[in-house]
Amino acid sequence: xxxxxxxxxxxxxxxxxxxxxxxxxxxxxxxxxIDTRKxxxxxxEELNYQVDRSxxxxxxxxxxxxxxxxxxxxxxxxxxINPFFLNMLGSITRECSARDYDLLVSMQxxxxxxxxxxxxxxxxxxxxxxxxxxxxxSHPTLARLCENGAHWVLWGPRLEFSxxxxxxxxxxxxxxQATQHLLQLGRRRFAFIGSNAPEQAPEFADxxxxxxxxxxxxxxxxxxxxxxxxxxxxxxxxxxxxxxxDRGFEADALVCASDLIALGALHELKKRxxxxxxxxxxxxxxxxxxxTFCNPPLSTMRQDVTLAGATLVELLLQQLEAGSFESxxxxxxxxxRASCGA
Amino acid sequence: xxxxxxxxxxxxxxxxxxxxxxxxxxxxxxxxxIDTRKxxxxxxEELNYQVDRSxxxxxxxxxxxxxxxxxxxxxxxxxxINPFFLNMLGSITRECSARDYDLLVSMQxxxxxxxxxxxxxxxxxxxxxxxxxxxxxSHPTLARLCENGAHWVLWGPRLEFSxxxxxxxxxxxxxxQATQHLLQLGRRRFAFIGSNAPEQAPEFADxxxxxxxxxxxxxxxxxxxxxxxxxxxxxxxxxxxxxxxDRGFEADALVCASDLIALGALHELKKRxxxxxxxxxxxxxxxxxxxTFCNPPLSTMRQDVTLAGATLVELLLQQLEAGSFESxxxxxxxxxRASCGA
DNA sequence: CAATATGCTGCATACGTATTCACGGCCTGG
DNA sequence: CCAGGCCGTGAATACGTATGCAGCATATTG
Numbered sequence: 001x002x003x004x005x006x007x008x009x010x011x012x013x014x015x016x017x018x019x020x021x022x023x024x025x026x027x028x029x030x031x032x033x034i035d036t037r038k039x040x041x042x043x044x045e046e047l048n049y050q051v052d053r054s055x056x057x058x059x060x061x062x063x064x065x066x067x068x069x070x071x072x073x074x075x076x077x078x079x080x081i082n083p084f085f086l087n088m089l090g091s092i093t094r095e096c097s098a099r100d101y102d103l104l105v106s107m108q109x110x111x112x113x114x115x116x117x118x119x120x121x122x123x124x125x126x127x128x129x130x131x132x133x134x135x136x137x138s139h140p141t142l143a144r145l146c147e148n149g150a151h152w153v154l155w156g157p158r159l160e161f162s163x164x165x166x167x168x169x170x171x172x173x174x175x176x177q178a179t180q181h182l183l184q185l186g187r188r189r190f191a192f193i194g195s196n197a198p199e200q201a202p203e204f205a206d207x208x209x210x211x212x213x214x215x216x217x218x219x220x221x222x223x224x225x226x227x228x229x230x231x232x233x234x235x236x237x238x239x240x241x242x243x244x245x246d247r248g249f250e251a252d253a254l255v256c257a258s259d260l261i262a263l264g265a266l267h268e269l270k271k272r273x274x275x276x277x278x279x280x281x282x283x284x285x286x287x288x289x290x291x292t293f294c295n296p297p298l299s300t301m302r303q304d305v306t307l308a309g310a311t312l313v314e315l316l317l318q319q320l321e322a323g324s325f326e327s328x329x330x331x332x333x334x335x336x337r338a339s340c341g342a
Numbered sequence: 343x344x345x346x347x348x349x350x351x352x353x354x355x356x357x358x359x360x361x362x363x364x365x366x367x368x369x370x371x372x373x374x375x376i377d378t379r380k381x382x383x384x385x386x387e388e389l390n391y392q393v394d395r396s397x398x399x400x401x402x403x404x405x406x407x408x409x410x411x412x413x414x415x416x417x418x419x420x421x422x423i424n425p426f427f428l429n430m431l432g433s434i435t436r437e438c439s440a441r442d443y444d445l446l447v448s449m450q451x452x453x454x455x456x457x458x459x460x461x462x463x464x465x466x467x468x469x470x471x472x473x474x475x476x477x478x479x480s481h482p483t484l485a486r487l488c489e490n491g492a493h494w495v496l497w498g499p500r501l502e503f504s505x506x507x508x509x510x511x512x513x514x515x516x517x518x519q520a521t522q523h524l525l526q527l528g529r530r531r532f533a534f535i536g537s538n539a540p541e542q543a544p545e546f547a548d549x550x551x552x553x554x555x556x557x558x559x560x561x562x563x564x565x566x567x568x569x570x571x572x573x574x575x576x577x578x579x580x581x582x583x584x585x586x587x588d589r590g591f592e593a594d595a596l597v598c599a600s601d602l603i604a605l606g607a608l609h610e611l612k613k614r615x616x617x618x619x620x621x622x623x624x625x626x627x628x629x630x631x632x633x634t635f636c637n638p639p640l641s642t643m644r645q646d647v648t649l650a651g652a653t654l655v656e657l658l659l660q661q662l663e664a665g666s667f668e669s670x671x672x673x674x675x676x677x678x679r680a681s682c683g684a
Numbered sequence: 685c686a687a688t689a690t691g692c693t694g695c696a697t698a699c700g701t702a703t704t705c706a707c708g709g710c711c712t713g714g
Numbered sequence: 715c716c717a718g719g720c721c722g723t724g725a726a727t728a729c730g731t732a733t734g735c736a737g738c739a740t741a742t743t744g
Contacts, residue, residue: 054405058397059699104445106435106445122394289422361701366723394699401729692739714717
């Protein structure tokens with residue numbers, strides 16, 4: 001075997017042309033005569049030549065790599081990554097492959113200077129931010145990055161500045177429809193489980209707004225509804241149900257801000273001998289895999305992660321290649337399963 | 343703001359030293375006087391300087407990046423990635439971060455020349471292969487890569503050549519223990535659900551060997567056991583149960599080669615009105631998240647993905663940095679839940 | 685036939701860093 | 715006082731590619 005990796009110069013030598021011509025030919029430049037081009041490409045194939053990415057990036061300033069940064073509250077080694085994000089990751093990976101981009105994945109701490117680390121260091125051409133929208137303190141940072149011409153796209157809540165791209169779900173509508181569904185099933189005593197503080201969890205807060213809207217429209221007595229804090233994990237969902245019980249509130253419908261919360265709630269309710277959906281309806285949000293497997297299967301508001309992932313990549317590339325900023329808000333879809341008694 | 347990204351030359355200028363000294367200082371080289379070093383690092387901090395990775399990689403030949411390649415049978419956009427792999431991905435991501443390596447993730451087709459694409463193209467220093475062991479045809483390819491001095495580590499079955507690293511689970515033992523558990527619960531008519539062909543799914547085949555061993559040791563009449571083909575997904579698990587029923591085999595214990603298969607089996611059994619675990623015990627393998635949520639919760643053989651991911655990274659880095667090849671086989675652990683009637 | 689356009693190729697260079705080699709100064713010991 | 719060693723620094727260069735510019739040959743036009 002060859003003792004050294006072949007370079008464009010080796011190809012140039014064999015093809016009897018200059019290195020410049022090789023470089024152009026391999027990128028299919030019309031500047032090079034079609035026959036020469038073909039011949040060079042064949043030789044490259046034959047030698048199993050691969051363009052050196054480091055050199056290529058250094059020269060062109062482009063990496064053809066995107067970085068996916070996942071921000072999570074508890075970057076504990078034991079705690080598994082939010083399954084919703086994992087699914088998104090799957091579709092982002094596929095979309096990148098399809099467009100011949102590489103994907104760098106990293107768990108990130110919001111305090112770190114991730115922008116410098118990835119885009120300024122020339123590791124990636126653009127960034128996809130997952131779970132960053134929840135850090136309200138971060139929005140000034142995002143605004144500053146925009147001014148500096150950074151390239152990123154955010155999953156999550158609506159952003160107020162114009163030169164930015166984000167993809168999100170119409171959370172208010174989702175909260176509205178979920179609650180509407182329960183209302184139509186005859187439920188009257190509602191609890192929303194999940195944070196409703198915009199500065200803590202803007203997406204959950206929007207879902208809560210939709211929740212309130214339904215109740216107000218229906219003229220439900222405010223005393224017949226409540227809200228309990230929960231973060232997006234199973235344990236927190238369990239605690240919330242405990243808190244609800246301690247508080248002595250007798251709900252017949254739980255609108256959970258995420259499926260993970262709902263799974264925790266189901267667990268705790270079962271433990272307490274409460275029948276779902278007989279005594280209480282439980283509604284989730286996201287439609288993660290586990291929602292189909294749990295007992296009873298969970299009614300939920302589906303977010304199309306496949307589409308979401310593809311859209312994130314698409315908008316980011318559009319930004320990189322055409323310099324245009326666009327955003328997209330997706331509609332969630334009600335998925336009816338057994339947990340609400342429909 | 344600065345109109346241009348600062349380089350090591352800018353720092354050199356401000357510090358009144360040469361670029362060479364800056365490069366050394368930033369890498370904390372003892373060649374540079376400690377005071378000079380500190381001063382240079384401060385200036386770098388001040389300018390928000392980031393080493394350009396392309397240039398650094400080009401010069402040093404090292405990328406400080408690993409590539410995680412996931413090989414899946416059905417790289418269909420709609421079909422979600424095997425959750426077992428996704429969890430592994432989570433722990434690999436974390437381990438890479440902890441060791442200050444970047445991680446490139448890609449869905450890969452086994453036919454493609456992924457080695458050339460990633461390591462030869464200088465995109466990554468080493469590769470982690472997930473799901474590649476199943477392609478028996480690939481083993482010659484792996485052997486060839488070894489000879490060429492490639493750097494990779496494989497998740498899955500034992501490899502026969504010495505200059506290679508792999509991390510896997512003792513699948514034979516797992517199959518043995520799983521079946522043993524069912525035997526002790528008084529089950530006598532066993533079905534193994536999953537491929538048992540080594541050239542198709544070597545890991546499943548090893549689990550099957552363990553399954554057979556238990557039965558032979560116990561002196562179970564061979565006619566009282568069977569095997570049905572299934573791939574590792576839910577749909578395939580459902581079909582397998584149908585096939586079993588069509589065949590007229592009345593099992594009281596299903597040993598499934600993976601949790602996904604077991605989930606499908608549970609679905610199909612419920613649909614047919616078979617009580618689990620009353621009529622039939624069902625045992626999975628992997629312990630994915632869904633195993634805790636499904637109905638009934640699934641008894642299974644846990645593979646510690648957190649440890650597995652960390653080990654994969656560790657062995658690969660050891661190979662890169664010390665040139666040593668090591669492998670590790672992990673013991674699975676029986677997790678008892680409701681699906682077997684324990 | 686001169687003048688200009690067109691198609692293709694090569695020369696030269698820059699991207700930003702890491703490292704080899706050489707050098708100057710200072711210290712130590714004989 | 716000189717030889718030799720050590721410490722800290724800088725000059726120079728290489729990594730492999732992409733691209734602006736120039737040049738040459740052939741085709742086209744008046």
